[in-house]
Amino acid sequence: SGNTVYFTCRAEGNPKPQIIWxxxxxxxxxxxxxxxxLLEDGTLMIQDTRETDQGVYQCMAKxxxxxxxxxxxxxxYFGAPSRPSFVIQPQNTxxxxxxxxxxxCSATGQPQPRITWTKGDRTPLPNDVRISITPSGGLYMQNVVQG
Known part of the structure; x- marks a missing residue:
């Protein structure tokens, strides 16, 4: 389970302003x-934080x-670390x-794992404009040459 987070907000006014987070x-x-x-002094308290609590917070006095x-x-929000595991593994093509x-190729884990590709005997892929990694981690090759 998550931690407790406090965001502090103090506002003055006449009449006393309402605090909206x-x-x-x-x-x-x-x-x-x-x-x-919402605590008496305007502080926002979030207990048992979870991933859905992520975002941009602002205090408004009205x-x-x-x-x-x-x-x-x-x-x-950073969950407990978890080992990477493959969601999609490359297939012979x-x-x-x-x-x-x-x-x-796609993997999950906490934090999100970085996927790297190597060729054959673990040789790093050459810097080549025809080769790119997709956002999910797949390897895209254009105009394939015999290798």
């Missing part, structure tokens, strides 16, 4: 989630005379010379 520009409804609490917002702060091919 925003996550990603949406007002937080403390009644929707028992893990969220009364009949107007409203003011604090600068934004970002909450990032045949391709004609001159064609393009993507060898799919």
């Amino acid at each position: 925003l996550r990603n520009n949406n007002a937080l409804n403390m009644r929707d989630d028992s893990r969220l609490n 009364n009949v005379a107007g409203e003011v917002k604090t600068s934004e702060v970002t909450l990032r 045949e391709v004609l010379v001159g064609e393009s091919v993507t060898l799919e």
Whole structure:
């Protein structure tokens, strides 16, 4: 389970301003989630933090005379480290010379693992404009040559 996070906010005004906390520009409804609490002094307390709590937080103070917002702060959530495991493993693939091919590969883990590709005897891939790694970790090769 997660930690407890406190975001502090102090505001003065006449009449005393109402404190509203925003996550990603949406007002937080403390009644929707028992893990969220607005303390007497305006502090936002988030208990048992989880991945869905990630985002940009802002405090807004509001009364009949107007409203003011604090600068934004970002909450990032890092779960317990977990070993990488493959979601998609590359398959043996045949391709004609001159064609393009993507060898799919994808892995999960905490933090997100970085996928690297090597050739045959663990030789790093050459720097070649025809070769790129897809966002998911696949290997894309254009205009394949015999090797």
